[in-house]
Amino acid sequence: MSSFLILVFFSLVVFLVAQAEITVECGKNSMSVRWIETNSQVDPSLLRLGSCPPTRVNVNPQVSEAVFYAEFGSCDIRRMVTINELVFESEITYTTFSKTAPLFYPVACKYERPEDWTPPLYGPLLFHIHGQGDLSFRLTLMKDDFSALATTTTFPLGSTIPIAASFDQMTHQPLILLLDECVASTTPELGPDSHIYPLITNKGCLVDSKKTNSRFMPRNQLSEIRLSLQAFKFAIGEDVYLHCRLVAWDPSDLSGSNKACQYDRKSSRWVLTDDPSQSSLCSCCDTDCKGRKKREKTADYYTSTSVLGPLVVEN
Known part of the structure; x- marks a missing residue:
């Protein structure tokens, strides 16, 4: 990615969704996401960040864990540009053919947008590019x-x-x-x-x-x-x-x-x-x-x- 992220403050966001704990770490050109749930009925290997499977899973009787690492531009991570921010967003999903309700956990990394920054390829406010x-x-x-x-x-x-x-x-x-x-x-x-x-x-x-x-x-x-x-x-x-x-x-x-x-x-x-x-x-x-x-x-x-x-x- 270009040098626009010089102004970025790297962040670590932790939040709870139901009984799952989601940790999002935002880097210069990527995000790392950690999903942890105790006494879970979810197979963490079936979780997806956008379109990507976990890079690492850990399962034991007490805790299920899935770790994702994805560079921006991969895994169908979407980018949205506003007047003040650059936002890279996706979601952790879990869908099976069982009666278990599908899971949907949104995740995002937000960065300050430099006032004079213009993208070399993407237009501003572009949600999708193809x-x-x-x-x-x-x-x-x-x-x-x-x-x-x-x-x-x-x-x-x-x-x-x-x-x-x-x-x-x-x-x-x-x-x-x-x-x-x-x-x-x-x-x-x-x-x-x-x-x-x-x-x-x-x-x-x-x-x-x-x-x-x-x-x-x-x-x-x-x-x-x-x-x-x-x-x-x-x-x-x-x-x-x-x-x-x-x-x-x-x-x-x-x-x-x-x-x-x-x-x-x-x-x-x-x-x-x-x-x-x-x-x-x-x-x-x-x-x-x-x-x-x-x-x-x-x-x-x-x-x-x-x-x-x-x-x-x-x-």
């Missing part, structure tokens, strides 16, 4: 003029929320980045009962532009797309997360299912952001834009699902 081949996707909150990273995550109702999505082109042939779907939710993970507010649906249609001033911004490069959202009434005063599906696509193959469309309320029609002369590709936005043909991933088709947040919209 790479395929030579591509690394980013979803980033920006200042109003898109000149730098945002310095706030709180927005007055009706103000602008500037968002930039991008990927590193690297050695690939030129690809164009599209925002396939985007919804706002009050939870960092979507589930069947999630309360959502749709922003982009139907394979790239900015549906929020039909009733607000939300819009795509002119491109500076194919590998980036900028979105200016108008701060919405959804979940006023609560933490809100934006869940977006990003697609890197062959720019010569735009279609009804690969596009960036927004609604022009002056002309009452959908417009293709990248080439208004091809706005007929957006004609399906009010009906049903057919999905892509099923095919294997190739050099001209990559996807990522990223989550940005938490943000807060205030009255």
Whole structure:
């Protein structure tokens, strides 16, 4: 990891969950977690820190113990960046096919974020990042003029929320980045009962532009797309997360299912952001834009699902 952790105060956190004692030791670029429970019915070898098994277990008639060591970036440890903190979080879980209730113990390491620190790869407030081949996707909150990273995550109702999505082109042939779907939710993970507010649906249609001033911004490069959202009434005063599906696509193959469309309320029609002369590709936005043909991933088709947040919209 980079030198940003120079300002970190190493910590040792001990807490009790039910009858288990969890000890979390936060290092420069890793966490060590120790789980101990007396008279336990749990097989400690079946515990998991994120996606990783224990590095050491100890079982005797009185005490069960599991020790985990994981570097940040491994074991599906998640990273969240806020204005003041860098947070690396995961959970200890235990699930079996027996009638025993599953266990879920959250663990986290928190670090002070230097005021002038910006990540070399990840965008701020990025909850998930995904790479395929030579591509690394980013979803980033920006200042109003898109000149730098945002310095706030709180927005007055009706103000602008500037968002930039991008990927590193690297050695690939030129690809164009599209925002396939985007919804706002009050939870960092979507589930069947999630309360959502749709922003982009139907394979790239900015549906929020039909009733607000939300819009795509002119491109500076194919590998980036900028979105200016108008701060919405959804979940006023609560933490809100934006869940977006990003697609890197062959720019010569735009279609009804690969596009960036927004609604022009002056002309009452959908417009293709990248080439208004091809706005007929957006004609399906009010009906049903057919999905892509099923095919294997190739050099001209990559996807990522990223989550940005938490943000807060205030009255």
